[in-house]
Amino acid sequence: MRALLPLATLLAAIGLLSACGQPASEQPQAPAGASAPTSEPVSPAPPPLTDAQKKSMLETLPAAYQNADLDNGQAKFALCKSCHTVVQDGGNMVGPNLYGVFGRKAGTSAGFAYSDGLKTSAIVWDAASLDKWITNPRALIPGTKMTYIGMSDPKDRTDVIAYLKVATGTPPG
Numbered sequence: 001m002r003a004l005l006p007l008a009t010l011l012a013a014i015g016l017l018s019a020c021g022q023p024a025s026e027q028p029q030a031p032a033g034a035s036a037p038t039s040e041p042v043s044p045a046p047p048p049l050t051d052a053q054k055k056s057m058l059e060t061l062p063a064a065y066q067n068a069d070l071d072n073g074q075a076k077f078a079l080c081k082s083c084h085t086v087v088q089d090g091g092n093m094v095g096p097n098l099y100g101v102f103g104r105k106a107g108t109s110a111g112f113a114y115s116d117g118l119k120t121s122a123i124v125w126d127a128a129s130l131d132k133w134i135t136n137p138r139a140l141i142p143g144t145k146m147t148y149i150g151m152s153d154p155k156d157r158t159d160v161i162a163y164l165k166v167a168t169g170t171p172p173g
Helices: 004-017 051-058 070-077 127-135 154-167
Strands: none
Touching: 051 154, 070 154, 127 154
């Protein structure tokens, strides 16, 4: 019985990796009794941002993003969570950790093996470049390793980008 637990954990991890790009409702769940492997203790989550802090962060984005629906953005980002983390020191998964993504040059997050096209691109992540990226990653960077097919709805992209701004950065002040 003891040898079955590592096998169950491995199978659960493979199942989660295959979920990349699938809606949360279609993602596989870990088998009952399996626990996710952990390598380090998880640090406590920071306190939630106040509405004023969120507003302040959104004001650094172009006007179209300042009144975005953060709840919808978080719900749509569920597709991305199978491959990306958004918390400080969250580590890389199938995709890189997105904490601090705004203002970062594409292909430079430490410890992640990017495609050559992304590493050599001149992209610096901002609302406009993220919008192009999540519309269709392969159209923006041919040969990218990212398997995500894209998000066609402009309102959903606006909401996801606004959510990312709030979830992946430090409020001003």
